[in-house]
Amino acid sequence: MARNTQVPADHHAPPITRLLAEFVATYPSRGWSDEVDHAAHRTFLNWLGCAVGAANHESVQAALAAVQMLEPAPQASILGRSEKVDMASAALINGISSHTFDFDDTHLKTIIHPAGPVASALLALAEYKGASGRSLIDALVLGIDVSCRIGNAMYPDHYDRGWHITGSTGTVGAAAGCARLLGLNVDQTAMALGIAASQPVGVREQFGSMTKPFHPGGAARAGLMSALLAQQGFTASPRALEAPRGMMQTISTKNDWSEITEGLGKTFEIVLNTFKPFACGIVIHPSIDGCAQLRAQGIAPEQIATLELKVHSLVLELTGKKEPVDGLQAKFSVYHGCAAGLTFGQATEEEFSDEVVTRPDMVALRRKVHATVDDTIEESAVELTAKLIDGRQVHVRVEHAIGSIQNPMTDAQLDGKFQGLSDPVLGPQQTHDLIQSAWVIGDASDLRDLTRLATPMSSSSR
């Protein structure tokens, strides 16, 4: 009963659960800068496009089939699909689809993909409740601040131990957002955070299986239900996050409480959220970006004799596959990434399809790519030298690939990414209208237009 544990418990943690509950329940609507609000809209838009884009993926089909065994009430939309399910199941499925392509947002300090759990829970709840777009965006900013601050406190030990930090922190972030959207008071919000604190989701061993995208989905569902339970008077420990046997000390040996308390309500983690231009691991991004820059300079694939890359060691360690045979393997091939960048100027899900990856011209082109490790090159950088058939040499150096904090995707580039994901699902016109709706969602009196545009319209009028 009085056994020693490996990690000394911190009995003097500040009242984190209470502080976060007060923050979430009482912070003024839009009580932040335009920059923060714009970052929230970018986060929402990117999440929406990712979810719509993966709507017909087999992971979503399987999850929906399981949910349909429960005969769910048609309360909320599944993005990119015509079925409706109960709001908790919609949170689950939209969370799964938004992370299926690994193309969603990244809070680089923690590698959390914050929108998946929080936005998936919020949209389902907001749609059902008839909430305004403003209350959705308010809750998104606050919920993401909660999950990312908890992540900052525990990172990196918590992640190193094996937790998929997106799902483990996401349940609490989703609960925070939903508590805000439901208008819970401080005490009820503390209970919502507390109930969520018993439900961290996700271990890293699942990477490569459908259970990886299940993590943000499961977190979204659990967070939403935690808020509904708290609203009905269900109780939890008021110190569930920070107590010695609370969530954070149970799942992480490092807990820097100041990451939560300092600047709370003054700085917002959502402004540190980044968006991937390329549908693959972040270490290849500089190389793809460099190749896209060569293409933009007018260099065509058929002009290339060889392409020499100087890269950070991790690039070859993680993505050194020379002869990928399908789309999934190609995501771990810097060689295919370069071929895609040179040929298409982009590397979306389509450029990682089996069809593109096995095209003879792509196979030939990536065999012309040679990569060597250079210890002077940062992880975020690459040096490219294209030797052309006519004897010319063209040199490109990328310091920070497009999509990094230093070189973020522009709003127009996010639109283009969205179109690439959504056009095949919803068609170009509806995709265009949906993008317009998402950029001004904070001003919408309700979410009916957006959810209508985010689901395929039947031929009949409705």
Next chain:
Amino acid sequence: MARNTQVPADHHAPPITRLLAEFVATYPSRGWSDEVDHAAHRTFLNWLGCAVGAANHESVQAALAAVQMLEPAPQASILGRSEKVDMASAALINGISSHTFDFDDTHLKTIIHPAGPVASALLALAEYKGASGRSLIDALVLGIDVSCRIGNAMYPDHYDRGWHITGSTGTVGAAAGCARLLGLNVDQTAMALGIAASQPVGVREQFGSMTKPFHPGGAARAGLMSALLAQQGFTASPRALEAPRGMMQTISTKNDWSEITEGLGKTFEIVLNTFKPFACGIVIHPSIDGCAQLRAQGIAPEQIATLELKVHSLVLELTGKKEPVDGLQAKFSVYHGCAAGLTFGQATEEEFSDEVVTRPDMVALRRKVHATVDDTIEESAVELTAKLIDGRQVHVRVEHAIGSIQNPMTDAQLDGKFQGLSDPVLGPQQTHDLIQSAWVIGDASDLRDLTRLATPMSSSSR
């Protein structure tokens, strides 16, 4: 990226997920001794009585109100209540009610309460699927074996770290049981275990709040959904339990794989399951038992001058409250426990009601109880000396309280406990019939009789 972690990863773990999937999917129906099958019926019966007994508790009311926000389809019964909800929500709510009084079964080696997660998931699924009682009992034995063996491997480090081991292992046990009930093959069962492996539920800081009983409920729900997902082709890592970044190494520093592999299919953990006769923490049980023995010897409360206890140090550490003011405090008072044992010969939920606890005769009687720590007394034992008003002294020594492995409750005592829980909810006649039905559930062609008897009958005929 290549940071060190605190705990060296074990890259050579045996294929635990696969071994357990083969065990669960292929073990012969009733391929065990009568002793095992009887233990399964005792476990089922005790779980059922606890769930029925707490059906009207505020924790169940709150959880049901939250679930009703989802407008659930009426697929499965809520024990002790007339409402029906979808099977996953029924698993959640019956799991909550079964643990609300902390009166459910205990696997003493791990302090797991194994039936809550597993039986709650199984009954809801079996009712919906029209499964036989035999398939329910088969799945209960196998599911509980999975959760308790995983618990044996991780205990005590995992528990010490802060996990409520009932919910953390229970998700996997519930998934195993549901996979069996659904007739999933080995590959699908491995996926069900794998999906569940990302969803351990519960931290110990929640003890004392409604989120404690939420843990078996949440685990039941998550396990059931994991099996449904696997049935629909959803995938997980085939090494999700044992891999270096799988569930077990992520949530426990100790992992003794032999606890899972040795004797698998030969010995069954369910025979080690125990049942509490008294609705309070296990350390007071010897004292209550001793007082009930005094009463059985004909000693009435009004004859007592003083009652001297010699107890293990944990008894006063955990349950030393001398003047409890309500039922909850009385659960942490060995003095009240003794007064209840002397007065009623039992200590069920009723003897821990506010009304009983505040009765003047109970207050007076417990002030006559004096407890001292004796280092020669084991945790499972007590020495009692009653000094009577007429000058006589009566001595009782309890080595192993009723309810322990060494001195288990008899089947008749389990019936009596069930009646105490269920009579106020279902009435004596229906309770009697339900008990009869539960003892032979392994022979039932379906569960309709049982679920009908376990829910209040309306005055109209049905």
